[in-house]
Amino acid sequence: MARPLEEPLSQPAVTTKRGSLPVSPYALLFIGVFSVALSSIFIKWSSAPASIMGMYRLLFTIVLLLPFRPWKQTGAGRFSWSFKGSLLLVLSGLFLGLHFLFWMESLKHTSVASSMILLTLQPVFIMIGSFFLFKERTSVQGVASLIVALVGSVLIGWGDIGFSEQALYGDMLSIAGALSYSLYLMAGQKLMKEIPSMLYSLFVFIIAALLLFVFNMFNHYTLTDYSLTDWGIFVLLALIPTVMGQMLFNWLLAYVNATTVSMAVIGEPVLAIILAYLLLNEQPTWLQASGGLLTMLGVGIYFRIKPKSVQK
Incomplete structure (x- = not known):
């Protein structure tokens, strides 16, 4: 995933540094990007x-959260339950579950390069949704940069049409995953100002896991009959890309600004493509490479100029 799980859309461009780190926050940022990039490799390795x-992945992450007792924050008086808030929380969890379902399934049909690059289209959907839902306006330069990103995604899809219909189907699933994650972020935008972040994570992870559980039951998938390799991958998906990746991004927001984190995760597709080449022998086509460069360039420029965008 290309954006921290708990970063609110209205996060200020600059955060306050609290305390000091024994190592450079940028070294930790690289560890986070590398960890998230590994997720596509783990998924490809599992049957x-x-x-x-x-x-x-969600259930094991929940288990890792439990020792921190995030449910204790329910009595902290920092937020109050309401029907609207509860509905948004449920929607947020459902959209997160759909994101995992669509994006992880996309890797069964298309390449790591196409899937990861198309996933970076989240800002396009967020920009459109924020305009209609929150009346947030984006500068002309911001719109232009995202159009460049869209052109790059079209090139990727065009290349995959020539490759196979299955690859194009995988591309569509990746785009659906990006849309679902964007809806997850927008549904949680207001909640993130009211609910402690770890408690919010616990709730949405549980709801998303329940959605996937129902989907698995409906499709009669076995819950236990998997190899030791698969079980190891399930644990690694929770520990590395989720805890050492996305949650590390959230923690680093106390030391570096949100724009820096957003720009850093643009490197996820690059690292994922390199890892796919080395570990999966996947070599990007020229259309994937050129489209990917355009997409990441457009998204990167958008994040760079985003603080200058006007909000109404």
Whole structure:
């Protein structure tokens, strides 16, 4: 995933540095980007259904959260329950579950390069949704940069049409995953100002895992009959890309600004493509390479100029 799980859309461009780190925050940022880039490799290595991998990734992450007792924050008086807030929380969890379902399944059909690059289209959907839902306006330069990103994604899809219909189907799933994640972020935008972040993560992870559990039951997928390799991958998906990746991004927001984190995760597709070449022998086509460069360039420029965007 190309954006921290708990970063609110209205996050200020600059955050306050609290305390000091024993190592450079940028070294930790690289570790986070590298960890998230590994997720696509783990998924490719597993023979389990994508919905099973997503469910266990969330469940094992929940287990890792439990020692921190995030539920204790329910009595902290920092937020109050309401019907609207509860509905947004449920929607946020459902959209996160759909994101895992669509994106992880996309890697069963298309290449790491196409899937990861198309996933970076999240800002396009967020820009459109924020305009209609929150009346947030984006500068002309911001719109132009995202159009460049869209042109790059079209080139990727065009190349995959010539490759196979299955690859194009995988591309569509990746775009659906990006859209679902964008809806997840927009649904949680207001909640992130009211609910402690770890408690919010616990709730949405549980809801998303329940959605995937129902999907697995409906499709009669076995919950236990998997190899030791698959079980190891389930644990690694929770520990490395989720905890050492996305949650590390959230923690680093206390030391570097949100724009820096957003710009850094643009490197996820680059590292993922390199890892796919070395570990999976996947070599990007010229259309994937050129389209990918355009997409990441457009998204990168958007994040660079985003603080200058006007909000109404």
